Amino acid sequence: MRRCIPFIAALLFVGSACAAEEAITLRSTELKAKPYSDAQTLLTLPERSKVQVLQRRASWTQVKSGQTSGWVKMLSLQLVRGTTQRRADNGLRSLFNVAQTGRGGSTVTTGVRGLSEEDLKHAKPNPQALEDAQEYAATKAEAKRFAMAGKLKAQQVDYLPGGER
Amino acid sequence: MRASILMLVLSLSVPAQAFDFGNFDLEKAVKTVQKIKKANEDVSEPQEIELGSGIASNLLGAAPLLDNPEVQRYVNRVGRWIALQTERPDIPWQFGVLDDPDINAFAAPGGYVFITKGLLARMNSEAELAGVLAHEISHVLRKHHLLALKKGARSELLSEFANEAIQSKGGDPRLSKLVSAGTEIYARGLDKQDEFESDRMGVVLAARAGYDPYGLPAVLQTLQSINPSDSNLALMFKTHPSFDKRLELLADEMTPALDEYEKQPVLEQRFTAAMSGGK
Numbered sequence: 001m002r003r004c005i006p007f008i009a010a011l012l013f014v015g016s017a018c019a020a021e022e023a024i025t026l027r028s029t030e031l032k033a034k035p036y037s038d039a040q041t042l043l044t045l046p047e048r049s050k051v052q053v054l055q056r057r058a059s060w061t062q063v064k065s066g067q068t069s070g071w072v073k074m075l076s077l078q079l080v081r082g083t084t085q086r087r088a089d090n091g092l093r094s095l096f097n098v099a100q101t102g103r104g105g106s107t108v109t110t111g112v113r114g115l116s117e118e119d120l121k122h123a124k125p126n127p128q129a130l131e132d133a134q135e136y137a138a139t140k141a142e143a144k145r146f147a148m149a150g151k152l153k154a155q156q157v158d159y160l161p162g163g164e165r
Numbered sequence: 166m167r168a169s170i171l172m173l174v175l176s177l178s179v180p181a182q183a184f185d186f187g188n189f190d191l192e193k194a195v196k197t198v199q200k201i202k203k204a205n206e207d208v209s210e211p212q213e214i215e216l217g218s219g220i221a222s223n224l225l226g227a228a229p230l231l232d233n234p235e236v237q238r239y240v241n242r243v244g245r246w247i248a249l250q251t252e253r254p255d256i257p258w259q260f261g262v263l264d265d266p267d268i269n270a271f272a273a274p275g276g277y278v279f280i281t282k283g284l285l286a287r288m289n290s291e292a293e294l295a296g297v298l299a300h301e302i303s304h305v306l307r308k309h310h311l312l313a314l315k316k317g318a319r320s321e322l323l324s325e326f327a328n329e330a331i332q333s334k335g336g337d338p339r340l341s342k343l344v345s346a347g348t349e350i351y352a353r354g355l356d357k358q359d360e361f362e363s364d365r366m367g368v369v370l371a372a373r374a375g376y377d378p379y380g381l382p383a384v385l386q387t388l389q390s391i392n393p394s395d396s397n398l399a400l401m402f403k404t405h406p407s408f409d410k411r412l413e414l415l416a417d418e419m420t421p422a423l424d425e426y427e428k429q430p431v432l433e434q435r436f437t438a439a440m441s442g443g444k
Contacts, residue, residue: 026413026416058379058427058428058429058431059378059379059419059424060427073420074379074382074383074386075382075386075419076416077386078412079389079390081390081393082390082392113266113396114228114266114267114268114269114281114397114400115227115228115263115265115269115400116267116400117352117400117403119227119228120224120349120351121352123223123226123227123345124226125219125222125226125341125344126222126223126225126226129225129226129230130225132230133259133261134259136237136238136240137241137245137259137260138241138244138246139245140245140254143242143245144246144249146242146243146246150432150435151375151430152246152375152376152429152430152432153375153429154249154250154373154374155372155373155426155429156373157372157373157426158369159365159366159369160365160366160368160369160418160419160422160423162362162365
């Protein structure tokens, strides 16, 4: 809920959207007291339970089921369409002038049509834009400084074995 | 048996032009065999970069760059940092934000990665941006677009390019045809197994770069919740496997392998500050 507060301040009208976000459990899921695997299990939600989404933290999502709040693994949830205005509109859309989508799963009201198949099939080169883009490229040193400023530490992690092929 | 010996004797005794047996053209057959052989050869790294720059130039012809130097630099820093954690840290990686409301991201051979402002506007943190860029970076690492070209209708042009039969200087029309074919892949989509592979690699690259690896699935979950008839998702739906399937696979693959990295930074505030121009 804490994440909603600056949001309300910024957008004023978001309050109700924060409370309304809903999700369904995709599998039987333990509701934990804290966002950790070894935290106390408050209760076990059966598959297809409807919960209210409060906030996400890393791979955990805080939800409310009935009167009980707790944390479940993010990927054991599927968000219910049309209840996720806050998540799908982070406030940057107005900044970037991106059109709003229809609320509550209604017909889409996007006014501006984006990049289409036809645009890609008949695209003509724009070497000037590519040159412009090049100006923003980051050097290795710049990237490392940037990572350090964000306290990002490089890790050794192996690629995951393939799923179904 | 006797008949084939007779044929052999006959064929040896006739002049060379008689090798043109009706529709069968020996010279053509040899050329075809050579082309198939060439198709298996790989384009060199400089050729890959050259082809990619052509495709990137086309993409920028279809959608302009977002005129926001702060956002462009920020996205380049995130992307370049992730690219440093890969097996191809030294290719000229270049990232860009397209001024387009569509929800999509694109990679071109040789290290070009673009994301639309429509997708960027639906993200909530640097870890989410990192997840999406890492997915695109993985397409470049695995050369998925070159594989798609090789399998496509223009595979001959790709092999001619690999064999330097097509010169980039002098405006060979075959090169622009190849570049067009490369651009059209964005309208058709890659092999869906290549998409799953990039998801699987992308979450690992995000973890290597020190981010919470759940940024990519978080974005997919956000997109999953958007009304599927939203026209800004039409191309993404056409060219990618379903969000449901991608999330299902990631859920299986990431747990428990990446659990220990889930407390790595998400950098929500740095993302929001960069997006709003530091205001």
